[in-house]
Structure formats: C-alpha cells, structure tokens
Amino acid sequence: MNSVSSIVRKASRFIYPSRIFCNSSINSDEPLKVTWESTEMKCEFDEESCGNVRRRFIESSKLYATRILDTLQQDCPGFNTKSALDELNVEISSLVVREVLVEILRTLSIDNKSRCAKLAYKFFVWCSEQERFKHTSNCYHLVMKIFAECGEYRAMCRLIDEMVKDGYPTTARTFNLLICTCGEAGLARDVVEQFVKSKSFSYRPYKHSYNAILHSLLGVKQYKLIEWVYEQMLEDSNGFAPDVLTYNVVMFANFRLGKTDRVYRLLDEMVKEGFSPDLYTYNILLHHLATGNKPLAALNLLNHMREVGVEPGVIHFTTLIDGLSRAGKLEACKYFMDEMLKVGCTPDVVCYTVMITGYISNGELEKAEEMFKEMTEKGQLPNVFTYNSMIRGFCMAGKFKEACSLLKEMESRGCNPNFVVYSTLVNNLRNAGKVLEAHEVVKDMVEKGHYVHLISKMKKYRRS
Structure with missing residues (x-):
C-alpha cells in the first residue's frame, strides 16, 4: 500500500457540582430511622442552606472588595496603605482578591496604568502577608495580566520568578x-x-x-x-x-x-x-491540498483515509470546503458537501457558514440565502459569523433593509452581534450614503451598552 506522503504527492485545523456531607448529632439511645422520604427532605434542606451560605459568601466578598478598592484609591505620598487595609478587618479569600484585581484591570487606561500596576501589586503583597491565606495561580495570572496591560515587562518576569520560588x-x-x-x-x-x-x-x-x-x-x-x-x-x-x-x-x-x-x-x-498519521495529521494535509486548489488529490486522500481505517469527519470536510472556497472553487465545495452527506456526516454550523461565506465572496447571494434557509430548516442555528456573512452579502447587493432586518433577527434569536457585525453594517450604510440609517444602528448599539469603547474604530465615527 502506498504511503500517505506518496499518495498526496502523486495526486497533487488543525482547529458546581458538589457533594454535601450532612453532619448531624445522633443520640445513640434513639433508634436510627432513615426513610426515603426523610432523606429526600433532608437533602433539599441542606441544598437550600448551602445555597444561602454561598450567596452570603459572594455578597460579603463583593462588599469586602468594594471597601478595599475605596482604600486603595486613597493611596498617595504620606498615606500608609498597608495600615489602612489592616484597619478594614476584612476576611481575605481568593474571590475577594479576584474581585479587586478584575476591577483594577477593568478601570485601567492609558492615563492611570502606572498607578494601577502599583496598586495591584501593593494589594497582592498585602494579601500574601495575611494569616491563613495563600494566593492561587489565578491570582498571580491576574496580576501578570495587569502588568502586561501596563507594559511592566520586568515586573512580570520578577513575578514569574517569585511564583516558581513559592512552588506554583x-x-x-x-x-x-x-x-x-x-x-x-x-x-x-x-x-x-x-x-x-x-x-x-x-x-x-x-x-x-x-x-x-x-x-x-x-x-x-x-x-x-x-x-x-x-x-x-x-x-x-x-x-x-x-x-x-x-x-x-x-x-x-x-x-x-x-x-x-x-x-x-x-x-x-x-x-x-x-x-501513524491521526485525524489532525490528515486535516493538515487536506488543508494544504484544498488551499492549493487540488480537489482530486484531496479526494484521493479521503479515500486513502478510509482504506487505513480513519473515517473522515465533519472537520475534514469543512477544512476541504473552506480551502476550496478560498480558491473560488465553489462547485468543488458543493461536491464535497454532497459527499459528506452521502457518507452520513452531517454538516454543522461551521460547515454551513464556510459555504455561505464562499458564496457571498463570489457574489452569489441567492445561493447563500438558500444555504442559510437549509441550515435553519435542518436545525443548525446560525452563529454570529453566519449572520455577519449574510449581512455583508446583503450590503454588497445594496439590500440594506434586509441587512438591518437580519440584525434584529439575530438579536431576537439570542445571538448577540459582535463588533464586526455592527461595523460591517454601519460602514456599508455610510458608504452608500445612508447616514441616518447608520446613525440609528450606532444609537441602538450604544443604548444596549455594546462596544461603546470601540465606536471610534468605526469609519467616520468618534465618541462624543
């Protein structure tokens, strides 16, 4: 049998629960009575109690974090931050540390990055000095993330050395x-x-x-x-x-x-x-053949996979379709999609999205619409990438009413638009002279609190 390499050459993506232990005092003089009914009732009671305890713990942690953040904000020359934190008399836990560090990371900006890095590390060191508390790896990673955002590369390396030294x-x-x-x-x-x-x-x-x-x-x-x-x-x-x-x-x-x-x-x-080559190995080879516009070689490789007992899956067909669509070979894409159906391999949302994107890029909006309809009829819910491709297709065809309707449809289906979707629609509307419609989309985005900090990246838009 020919080797994989020779076959490819001749023919010539990768891609709380908990157990509750109920401790109750039992009088040894009394008989132990355990029934199904009483056991069930006991468990329900304990689950509710544990839920209440967990909620109180989270609420108190957030309260502690708020008090700590207020104290850290007072840091300035002459202010003893360590003593002020000690006087708070708060109980430190990993959750409290996370709440504080995440908030520092959230409020970080170009103007305050040096101060944020300093406050984060002061707080981190103070926590490590508290009795019965030990930082987790996640605590270190959050401080590293803050240092990274602040450009404090040497501080990051020192923290790594400290992390290793402390046995993490x-x-x-x-x-x-x-x-x-x-x-x-x-x-x-x-x-x-x-x-x-x-x-x-x-x-x-x-x-x-x-x-x-x-x-x-x-x-x-x-x-x-x-x-x-x-x-x-x-x-x-x-x-x-x-x-x-x-x-x-x-x-x-x-x-x-x-x-x-x-x-x-x-x-x-x-x-x-x-x-022996595994599924990922074959996927790399198929990716290469598809992007190299070699559908016959890809078909031979699929056959070889079956010969050696490796059944191609949806990821392999999707890889082929993706590569061939990028090469503009949409007929070959449709062939392999039909082929995967013949062997009982059901296209998933990624596969459909790749096909739809290929049709859109080739200017075949009607076929993209047919594929979009087919996927929904077969129970494959479109994702944000599917919607973005379709919205881009409608915009390219000048069908802006349909594009705006699709934006509302995806939201009604619980698929939240990402910034790319908004940007695609807004920029295409503006380029077509539909300034009012573009403004309405931006207004709607802002009212919903989506990507407000990225508005300046939209063409001709600036935050007011």
Missing part, C-alpha cells in the same frame, strides 16, 4: 500571558528560551514540557518559534523524542509558513519513527 506550577496560562505580551515587545524568543532551559513548564495533558510549549506557541501563532523549539528538542541530551502531537504542531507551523516540502519531510520522518 507555571502552566499554559502563564506561558501564554508572557509570550503574547513579550511577543509584542520583541522579546518572545528570550522568554521561550528561558522556559526551555528551566524545564519547569508543565501542563497536564502533555507528557513533557516541549509539547506544552509547542502547543502554546501554536495557540498564539508563533510559527517561527515553533521551528526553533523543535530544533532545541532534537538537540536536548535528556532524550526528549517527538510524538504524533509534536509532528502535527510542527507540520502545521510549516504549512502556515508556506514550507510545503518541509511538511512532507516531517510526514515521512513521522512514519519512519513508527507513528
């Missing part, structure tokens, strides 16, 4: 906060190198730190760094060997970097090492 695991969340922030500052390579050398990075689904780092880098689209980490892994003397996940991440990175030959060399290497 550095997880994917820790890594992603650092890599996203330091990547913008041009320090991504230095941060990754520090993690590779320390070997302290851990993330439970992955058996070694390299895969955790590679997977995290994939999430933030640091494809070039993925290549570098892979090379470090191969050179490591501790015997870290690539597995299927490693190969999939590195292959996808090379695909995104346009290094097709490297993708197939990695595939050959993977097979030689005794690893």
